[in-house]
Amino acid sequence: MxxxxxxxxxxxxxxxxxxxxxxxxxxxxxxxxxxxxxxxxxxxxxxxxxxxxxxxxxxxxxxxxxxxxxxxxxxxxxxxxxxxxxxxxxxxxxxxxxxxxxxxxxxxxxxxxxxxxxxxxxxxxxxxxADEEIQADLQKEELNNCQLAKVAKSTSQVDALFIDQLAEAVLIFDAAGHLLITNHNAQELYRKLGYRDNIIGMSYDNLSIDYTTFEYVLYQMKYKMSNQPIESKTTYLNYYFKVRKVWLASEEQLIMIIQDNTEFKEKEAEIISKSVAIREIHHRVKNNLQSVVSLLRIQERRTQSPEAKKVLHESVNRIMAIAATHELLSKQVKDDVALRQTLEAVMYNFRHLFQGAQPIEMMMDVDPAIMVSSEQMVTISLVVNELLQNIFDHAFEPQTSGVVKLSGTLDNKMITITVTDNGKGYDVHQSNETSLGLMIVKSYVKDKLKGKITIESNKQGTKTCFYFEQNTSDVVH
CATH class of the missing domain: 3.30.450.280 (GAF domain)
Structure with missing residues (x-):
């Protein structure tokens, strides 16, 4: 012991x-x-x-x-x-x-x-x-309970050639629960499960893979569920099966159909594993980008050049926008992300960076049902980040209040994102030639989103609108 x-x-x-x-x-x-x-x-x-x-x-x-x-x-x-x-x-x-x-x-x-x-x-x-003679006796002993007349009758009623063409394993039992007929796939399945006997003549209870006995199945069929098929999903060892059972009352026979879903389940598990790995990668990318931001901020504090400080500060904002998208992606199970969630992350970043420096109110009006792909999400974040950066740098005089509004709509699979402010405006044509931020915006909208952008600006403020086709795995209407 x-x-x-x-x-x-x-x-x-x-x-x-x-x-x-x-x-x-x-x-x-x-x-x-x-x-x-x-x-x-x-x-x-x-x-x-x-x-x-x-x-x-x-x-x-x-x-x-x-x-x-x-x-x-x-x-x-x-x-x-x-x-x-x-x-x-x-x-x-x-x-x-x-x-x-x-x-x-x-x-x-x-x-x-x-x-x-x-x-x-x-x-x-x-x-x-169990030598060969004993093995033969055992098979004869099990077959004694199966009447040969029923076997012949079943063979005439169920086309053995037909069931051999089915992808599923098919087993047909008599009223006593002994196996009468099976197809090639059933024989192969049970060989794969380790059965060495010829399964013909074997009892249902010796072949059951879904934790049921023949007596219980008869109870379900005859008294609980009439002639309706019974379906179940089961795991057996390292295999995944879908089992369907039908009782033929007129012939007193049970048909059991077994579908092997193991390969599908393994691929499903592989996809889940890869999804977890991808989310972990996004999380690590976000952490690495934040480390880069910390280094740039140290450099920004040490440099004496106002122009260098400005360039480093803008670079920090761009990297933070990218980091925010990777943080969102690290929490997503699916590839698609809500547009509102994307824009909220960018706005939060600006509120955090410019808190107390500029009394600017930020508003949002975006349909929470609009979804974008992860690839589009990164580009949108960078574009909106550049537009907000431009507003905070140029739209308002120091210490003056203002309003910035982000809106997003979906119409006939076209997403339109609009960024407006009530600032002092600027010369659109002149800025197009000198502003790195606007060059980035136009390039990303055209090349990555395959979209278009319009900018309207006057003394009452600026309205920038870009639109592109929705690209998701599951389009929400």
Missing amino acids: KRLEQLCHQYTNLSESDIKELQRTARYLSSTTLYQSADVFIDVYKEMSQQALVVYHKPPAKTTSLYSGDVVGMEALLKNEPGVLRTMQTSLNSIGLLAVTQENRLIKQNIYPIRNEHRTIGVTIVEIA
Whole structure:
């Protein structure tokens, strides 16, 4: 019992209560007169390798053991003993399944779950030899419950050639729960799951992968859900399946269709993993940009040139706009971002930078339903940042109040963003030739957003409007 405890502590996540229950089961198996002609084992789930682990073995009292060496502490592999992990996962008995020992010998296994606090914590395995003659007898014994007349009748009613063309695994059971007909994909599926027997004639309970027994399925079909199909999604070992069952009342047959969604689930998990990685990259880019901003601010404080201070200050604002977009992207699950959220980040940055320096009121009127792609978001942030920078630098006299308004609309898949102020205005034509900020704005709108920009300015203020086509993975109307 000490070795069982040590193995459980070393290789499993079982609790002390679970281990005590396994020890109690082991003591019972050691003292019982049952199974005197069989090797009896207790296996548990080994977390690291995701295989079964032998923690107890009782050799037969009346015959020679199937094992020449000590197998306690060894693994039972899925490919060799499919019933072991099947019972661990489904909590269903696995009766009469063929398996291969750690010493490469063919055996027959009966496997029963060991439960504690409504959970399966291990399995009891009863093993006997299964040479070719015994294997044939076992198959005949299972087929005795299936009437040959029903097999012939089923074959005429269900076109075996047709079901072989289906991508899903198809299994048809008789009224007693024995498998009558199956297609090639079903045979391949169960071989992949480790089944070594010919599954024809096998019971539903030995083939169930969704934690149901044949008795329960009949109850669902006949009394709870009539003839309506039953659908379920289930995980079995490392596989993901969608299972559909239909009861043919007139023929007293159960049709089970299994769709393997494992590849889809794996790709879905890969996408999620990449999405998390991308968000982490955005977070790190934001942090690195903030480090660059800190260095530029140090340089700005140390320089004596007013022109250099101005250039460094504008560079800080541009980098902060980019950093703000990466911060938003680091929190986004999808690729698309709300336009309002993008503009709010830019406005927050300006409020923070110019707080107390200029009594300017900033307003926003943007439909929160408008979405933009992450690529558009970065460009929009830079364009709006340059426009706001231009307003704070030139639109108002020092210490004078003013109003700046951002608006965003969507019409027929065209997004229009307008930035207005009530400042003193400027000569649009002259500024076009000398302003780096306006050069950046026009270049980004034209080349990156594939849009157009208009600027109107007079003594009552300036209105800059740029518009472009919405580009999202899920366009919101």
